Amino acid sequence: MEKKNGTNNLEQNSKILMEIGLHITKNPQFGLVSSGFSLKFKIIQDDVLINNPKIKVADFLQNGGWVIHSDYSTFFGANELPVIDDKGDRRIWCGTSTGKFTVASAYELIRNKFPTLQWTKQVWHPSIHPSISSSVWKIVRRVVPSDDNLKRRKVQLDSRCPFCKNSEETLEHILWYCNFSELIWKRLGRIFNFLNPNSLEDILKLAKTKSPSIKEVWRNASLVTMKELWFLRNKVVYENAAVNQENLKRSIMKMVQDCDCIMKQCMWNSSYDLYVLKFFNLRCRKVKSIQVQEIYFSLPKENQILLCCDGASKGNPGTAGFGFVGRNNNGVVIVAASGGLGTATNFLAEVVAVICAGEWAISNNLFNVIFRSDSNATISTFKSGKLPWIVTTRWNNICSKLHWDFVHSFREINFSADTQAKTGAGLNKGEYIVYTGRPPFLKKIEIPFFPYFRFQ
Numbered sequence: 001m002e003k004k005n006g007t008n009n010l011e012q013n014s015k016i017l018m019e020i021g022l023h024i025t026k027n028p029q030f031g032l033v034s035s036g037f038s039l040k041f042k043i044i045q046d047d048v049l050i051n052n053p054k055i056k057v058a059d060f061l062q063n064g065g066w067v068i069h070s071d072y073s074t075f076f077g078a079n080e081l082p083v084i085d086d087k088g089d090r091r092i093w094c095g096t097s098t099g100k101f102t103v104a105s106a107y108e109l110i111r112n113k114f115p116t117l118q119w120t121k122q123v124w125h126p127s128i129h130p131s132i133s134s135s136v137w138k139i140v141r142r143v144v145p146s147d148d149n150l151k152r153r154k155v156q157l158d159s160r161c162p163f164c165k166n167s168e169e170t171l172e173h174i175l176w177y178c179n180f181s182e183l184i185w186k187r188l189g190r191i192f193n194f195l196n197p198n199s200l201e202d203i204l205k206l207a208k209t210k211s212p213s214i215k216e217v218w219r220n221a222s223l224v225t226m227k228e229l230w231f232l233r234n235k236v237v238y239e240n241a242a243v244n245q246e247n248l249k250r251s252i253m254k255m256v257q258d259c260d261c262i263m264k265q266c267m268w269n270s271s272y273d274l275y276v277l278k279f280f281n282l283r284c285r286k287v288k289s290i291q292v293q294e295i296y297f298s299l300p301k302e303n304q305i306l307l308c309c310d311g312a313s314k315g316n317p318g319t320a321g322f323g324f325v326g327r328n329n330n331g332v333v334i335v336a337a338s339g340g341l342g343t344a345t346n347f348l349a350e351v352v353a354v355i356c357a358g359e360w361a362i363s364n365n366l367f368n369v370i371f372r373s374d375s376n377a378t379i380s381t382f383k384s385g386k387l388p389w390i391v392t393t394r395w396n397n398i399c400s401k402l403h404w405d406f407v408h409s410f411r412e413i414n415f416s417a418d419t420q421a422k423t424g425a426g427l428n429k430g431e432y433i434v435y436t437g438r439p440p441f442l443k444k445i446e447i448p449f450f451p452y453f454r455f456q
């Protein structure tokens, strides 16, 4: 963090939870601001602030609960605010969901951000030799002394393509459009049955529908070709080498073969895959077959309640909802609930599902529960106690009353909660519907001792 801006960054990127002493202002950095529930004071209009110039967060608190002043009730409801505990004011860091400060999250908040480039991972892939990756990377970033690049830097020169001696030399011409290069690409394309590419994007698109192993060989062979074309151009320009198609083809083949041991993806059991691998003299790859796993749903023990929880979001983050289904040891559905969250991450939706299920159990005097979730990340979050700060107090309240355990289940046997969660994603933010018993639209529920199948 920059030293002179240190304090400012801390103020800008942290919120004070229950900042009781402060006035409510339009400035979003003070007050009750949560990322998940997007309560932002900046949406409050000027006239509301003018009418209540001295209002403080403390004015919203009565007997340990929220009471929203009427002027503010159109902006947010009490149920959107964090649950109050008696631990006093504390600072919440906005860079992490837990509210705890980390250096990494601070760096992430203040660093300059640029759009993510899709091609870099492909070019710097472990299945490509680093010498090829670095050459292709330079070519794509145009850090090469092609004539058009030199002209752009105001170098006066007569330009002629060293291969065909017919056109001016540009990087594009050398790589894609020269007759000589087109022939090389055609010979390569014939092996894969691909058309000639005209850019790196084309290269990355061409093998989209092929097996992982073919994708890998194509990526390798085409990037090697780019590099070899550029290196040949240099040899012709600086060493007066001869332009020879056969030599170029041989060195491309050899470089691909040299990468055989670092290409590890599976092939498909098809004659096309075999033909391509044989052509480059590469060894056969493993063929991946689909594994079918038989899985079973189980009910809780006597006096225990099973709460199947799930979250759903259309996009991540996107319009999100949560749902849970409660079953007793006889398999009877005793509750099914759905809630809408507005815009939230899928992870938060999964977490809120468990919180709401726990709170439902307590309010119905059921104190021995098993939470079932298909998200390992959610389960380890609860087990480690590193929860998003917005739900920490609610979870602590649950823990003080409830005897709980978590069980992970595959989504193939967590579909009733999934249905509820998807229904929740269709609800408005803050809307929460609880059905006692099985709702009519919940057509399918998990049956114990019945085999379900999981395809991997």
Ligand SMILES: [Zn+2]
Pocket: 161, 162, 163, 164, 165, 166, 167, 173, 177, 178, 179, 180
């Ligand atoms: Zn040319």
